Amino acid sequence: MEIFFPVSELSLNPLFPVLIGFVLAFFCSMGGISGAFLLLPVQMSFLGFTSPSVSATNQLYNIVAIPSGVWRFYKEGRLIPPLVKAVVIGTLPGVFIGAVIRVYYMPDPDLFKLFVGCVLLYIGIRMIRDLLGKKQATAGGGAQGSGRVEVLPSGFFEVRFIFREKEYHVGAAGIMALSGIVGIIGGIYGIGGGAIIAPFFVSVFGLPVYTVAGAALMGTFITSVAGVIFYQILALLNPEQAISPDWLLGILFGIGGFIGMYPGARTQKFVPERWIKWGLCLVIAWTAGNYILGYFF
Template identity: 55%
Template sequence: MVFSVAQIEAAVWIPPVTAFVISFFTSMGGVSGAFLLLPFQVSVLGYTSPSVSATNQLFNIVAIPSGVWRYWKEGRMVWPLTWIVIFGTLPGVLIGAVVRVAWLPDPRHFKLFAAGVLLYIGGRLAWDLVKNRKRAAKEAAGPVGGGGAVRVVRFDVRRLEYSFQGEVFGAPFWGIFTLSFIVGIVGGIYGIGGGSIIAPFFVTFFRLPVYTIAGAALMGTFVTSVAGVAFYQAMAPFYPNISVAPDWMLGLLFGVGGMAGMYLGARCQRFVPADAIKWMLAVVMLFTAAQYVAGFLGF
């Protein structure tokens, strides 16, 4: 099948199957899978124009609702955290979209930027796991059983706190908001909505349990991706010589596979140890970053 906007040709089953496999695993960590679909599109399918970022965000719009619904049904959606993420990342992702089109249209420069983002996040997550083995072992003691629902204890302009499995977790309101804004800019450039890469930050910086932040991160990604796709589409007429608007057919095919993968991933998450989910995210990020660096250097 020929995808005219992306200017590539691929079998019709490749996008949904790829998205299903990636999303099944990444959704357990609150990541939609878009950060891995992008290198797949760039390096495997040969889709390198700025519109690949918009296509990635279109995938998020179609795929994410099934995962969020599953986390909500199991009582593990921290809604105050979700709203802070949305209001923080939304302006950032629009700024990031402008940066991507205006200053990073060259695929080699974009790959180097993406490698830097993934290398930092993956390295930080891996270092945190190695440095805190005792805490990780405690989290890995078993799957989420009874009492797995989240209950908000405090939510104001100073702090957010909630209880989960007999423990209280919290973070400063403005700390979450500021981090969300910065991550939103990076996510807008990379084409993953912002909420996706904020999940590892919540785990490493604020020590929030991965079982409770996954739904909030995915919902934040969904809302900012809607804005991102609309913004890329609106910018397209101003850049007639560059492919800016998303490839709708390719994005929808990725989204259908991602929808099934995210639902099953969210359903299975509570049976997987927290440290296993974190290691999976860290290893995949570092491996992808290494590939980008190697490609930039010409290896």
């Protein structure tokens, strides 16, 4: 049984977007990624949904899918409020700027896909160098991933916490600056930002992937709410364009993501950190190659 989605002009079995959302969320949530940055190529390349509305639909997926994963990280004591705050403060202005660029200056996403592909390729190379240059434990299981995060007093300019008896501290200004750039990218394509922020936390700031996944997901959720609202406002100002999200399609994607996000977040602590990093590298490499090669061919 197929139903028609008027905004995206697609006819699909409603179980199809639910299944796609589930698969993406289950595997991507382990690394603090909602899966939206992979959902975008699926919509554009396989479904032919390419109008600016696809960006807002992607962010709607984040809103529905992410809460279950964030709740799991919160219950396990792996959600770091100061890190979330730094991400949100930096990302929100970028989301608004990105939405304006997408609607008024970049209705054709090909050139920006090339840019995103180059950024992801750089991140992937950094992570591979880190993995090949450091001998890391590969044993998974409870001892590897069961630790809770102890948040230390953190000021406006610094985030501090203890994880597995080791203290970590990172400048909040650097996180906010990175998040601002990520927000612009996320505002244009509706990818939320977790796909870029999470690897940067791991490879550039040196934070354990077990501690950053919850913050990356929570930041993506909050900025996606803002993004959908702003796209809806732009839709009212530009009624001749398809800008507002395809609500039914986005909710169905999100339902699948919501179901998959919780078991993915729960499974993460049983998977060796090195495996998660390599998984992120493969996902990033695939996405970067798809964007870069797609621009030239």
